[in-house]
Amino acid sequence: MPNANLDTDSHLHIEENVPLAPFTSFRIGGPARFLIGAQNLRQLKGALRFAHKLNLPFCILGGGSNLLISDDGFPGVSIRLLMDRVTLSGGMVQVQGGFDLTTLVHRTVGWGLSGLESLAGIPGTVGGAVRGNAGAYGGAIGDVLATVSALDATTLQTVTLRHDQCAFGYRDSRFKREPGLIVTGALLALTPGNPDDIRTKVAETLAKREAKQLSCDRSAGSFFMNPKVTDPGLIRRFEEDQGVRCRECRIPAGWLIDQAGLRSLSVGGAAVSHRHANYLVNTGTATAAEMVELARLVRREVRLKLGVVLKEEVSTLGVVI
Numbered sequence: 496m497p498n499a500n501l502d503t504d505s506h507l508h509i510e511e512n513v514p515l516a517p518f519t520s521f522r523i524g525g526p527a528r529f530l531i532g533a534q535n536l537r538q539l540k541g542a543l544r545f546a547h548k549l550n551l552p553f554c555i556l557g558g559g560s561n562l563l564i565s566d567d568g569f570p571g572v573s574i575r576l577l578m579d580r581v582t583l584s585g586g587m588v589q590v591q592g593g594f595d596l597t598t599l600v601h602r603t604v605g606w607g608l609s610g611l612e613s614l615a616g617i618p619g620t621v622g623g624a625v626r627g628n629a630g631a632y633g634g635a636i637g638d639v640l641a642t643v644s645a646l647d648a649t650t651l652q653t654v655t656l657r658h659d660q661c662a663f664g665y666r667d668s669r670f671k672r673e674p675g676l677i678v679t680g681a682l683l684a685l686t687p688g689n690p691d692d693i694r695t696k697v698a699e700t701l702a703k704r705e706a707k708q709l710s711c712d713r714s715a716g717s718f719f720m721n722p723k724v725t726d727p728g729l730i731r732r733f734e735e736d737q738g739v740r741c742r743e744c745r746i747p748a749g750w751l752i753d754q755a756g757l758r759s760l761s762v763g764g765a766a767v768s769h770r771h772a773n774y775l776v777n778t779g780t781a782t783a784a785e786m787v788e789l790a791r792l793v794r795r796e797v798r799l800k801l802g803v804v805l806k807e808e809v810s811t812l813g814v815v816i
């Protein structure tokens with residue numbers, strides 16, 4: 496049974512032995528030794544001090560929509576980032592790291608601000624999206640960020656980084672490479688536009704996602720990144736099959752998995768989705784171990800059959816793929 500106590504010094508609500516599966520879209524993962532919700536910077540610092548004091552590792556949980564957690568759970572302090580304020584001032588949007596990305600997209604539509612339309616329908620928090628430079632349909636959150644605020648988990652100092660200091664790339668950023676930097680907020684430079692046009696673009700994005708059935712339950716969205724491919728024959732095959740040009744030599748991982756004949760492949764309760772081959776899904780009873788075995792199998796078969804090495808997009812805690 497989870498225990499709860501209140502750290503009176505920093506007003507932290509600390510729970511012990513809390514199952515993490517319900518906090519992830521996969522619904523997979525064992526218990527955290529400690530779980531703390533951080534509703535403001537003070538609590539976030541308090542949670543980190545608590546981890547330092549006990550000499551335990553920490554991890555940050557956003558929306559859990561890109562996270563595969565070990566069946567053994569996490570033997571340290573899991574911190575849920577619950578800082579979720581957003582303000583509009585002088586045309587700039589200041590948003591905290593725990594704010595829900597989908598809600599932000601709709602909020603900016605209401606404010607008549609354009610720039611986030613292609614991100615509609617991507618689950619999770621702003622912090623998680625900044626870390627992974629989440630995106631779709633050619634756009635990514637990094638494109639509209641003026642600055643990012645982050646807390647250095649070691650010094651407990653806050654830093655504000657300009658866009659050019661964040662090293663945004665395809666599903667990549669400085670925050671992914673430096674896990675000690677916790678994204679606490681962002682300043683978005685959006686463009687004023689006609690609310691009806693913006694709303695229409697958001698609706699178009701959502702319709703495209705719906706048509707591709709991208710809202711699949713118990714997955715983490717795309718499991719693998721779209722790899723850069725050097726084989727001209729494979730690029731031609733993709734372009735002829737799909738009737739589209741490949742962007743920056745990247746071929747969708749889902750197409751490759753499909754070509755390797757792996758759609759619907761399963762290991763225990765983990766399966767390659769029959770709707771979208773780059774979605775690995777928990778059909779109900781999957782363990783992290785089964786998901787890892789499936790992912791390894793998919794990666795091996797794609798390498799053997801097509802000569803392409805897939806790299807996971809999903810973040811992992813306590814497991815190695």
Ligand SMILES: Cc1cc2nc3c(=O)[nH]c(=O)nc-3n(C[C@H](O)[C@H](O)[C@H](O)COP(=O)(O)OP(=O)(O)OC[C@H]3O[C@@H](n4cnc5c(N)ncnc54)[C@H](O)[C@@H]3O)c2cc1C
Pocket residue numbers: 520554555556557558559560561562576592593616617618619620621622623624625626627628629630631670676677678679709710711712714715716717810811
């Ligand atoms: C149905 C579905 C569809 C999806 N579609 C897309 C898509 O179209 N495009 C796309 O890019 N992604 C997509 N995803 C993946 C996921 O939504 C994004 O990666 C999202 O940005 C993750 O945010 P999160 O808050 O859920 O992060 P989490 O899953 O909570 O965390 C992911 C990683 O980021 C770290 N992290 C979280 N918050 C912070 C923070 N504030 N500071 C530092 N590190 C942090 C965590 O420690 C973890 O390592 C999809 C997922 C699902 C389930």
